[in-house]
Amino acid sequence: MMTISPIAHFHSPLTSKFGIPRQSGIADSLHGTIVFTPEYRNADALRGLEGFDFLWILWGFSENIHSAKHATVRPPRLGGNTRIGVFATRSPFRPNNIGLSSVRIADIQIATPDGPVIEVVGADLMDGTPIYDIKPYLPEFDSHPEAKAGFVNSNEWQPLEVKFLPTADISRFTPTDVNTITQLLSQDPRPHYHSSPDRLYGMTYKGYDIRFRVEGGKVIVEKIES
Numbered sequence: 079m080m081t082i083s084p085i086a087h088f089h090s091p092l093t094s095k096f097g098i099p100r101q102s103g104i105a106d107s108l109h110g111t112i113v114f115t116p117e118y119r120n121a122d123a124l125r126g127l128e129g130f131d132f133l134w135i136l137w138g139f140s141e142n143i144h145s146a147k148h149a150t151v152r153p154p155r156l157g158g159n160t161r162i163g164v165f166a167t168r169s170p171f172r173p174n175n176i177g178l179s180s181v182r183i184a185d186i187q188i189a190t191p192d193g194p195v196i197e198v199v200g201a202d203l204m205d206g207t208p209i210y211d212i213k214p215y216l217p218e219f220d221s222h223p224e225a226k227a228g229f230v231n232s233n234e235w236q237p238l239e240v241k242f243l244p245t246a247d248i249s250r251f252t253p254t255d256v257n258t259i260t261q262l263l264s265q266d267p268r269p270h271y272h273s274s275p276d277r278l279y280g281m282t283y284k285g286y287d288i289r290f291r292v293e294g295g296k297v298i299v300e301k302i303e304s
Contacts, residue, residue: 084210086209087113087206087208090201090204091283093204095204096267100154102179102200105261106261109197109254111198114192114195119193119194120193121194124186124196139175141204238265238296238297240259240296241296241297243299246300263281278290279291
């Protein structure tokens with residue numbers, strides 16, 4: 079049996095599971111930072127990484143440790159009611175709680191108070207997620223655009239329109255933040271067995287509670303609370 083320990087932790091404006099993108103790359107303006115644990119804060123370990131555009135991140139579903147695991151799961155892409163084998167999905171409820179994501183490198187900073195750090199965009203990780211390994215993405219070997227994708231091919235995901243009401247003050251956010259929030263909400267972060275247009279949901283972003291409801295194919299942001 080192999081024992082693994084985190085080499086780093088992820089820092090993100092998303093501090094709860096609700097609202098996390100269901101796949102990496104969906105919110106391509108969502109910024110995050112890989113901060114290494116003290117024993118791995120060695121700039122030599124990142125030598126040459128500046129020559130790559132993307133990374134593979136091997137990480138842990140740290141919030142699902144005590145969740146029940148089953149042989150079948152209900153993917154959101156299938157409406158949240160149809161069951162399919164867990165190994166035919168990317169469900170977070172996996173036997174070993176291990177996640178794999180491809181993210182784009184935005185910047186590599188060698189000398190920071192936390193040692194070398196990697197800024198990335200498009201990650202589907204929440205704040206504090208343990209990272210067990212990183213590897214460079216190699217398009218020659220890792221990209222297979224002709225490959226079939228099972229139920230994903232036959233169930234196209236339609237992003238929702240996002241509308242901010244005047245009561246939702248977005249002036250506190252940068253344009254990039256507003257774009258990121260819009261991308262996250264357009265993917266409809268609700269559980270797919272929820273359909274009430276009157277129910278108000280909350281997504282945490284940078285310490286703010288984004289309160290919204292979904293009605294008629296639109297996400298309506300009603301207020302933003304600190």
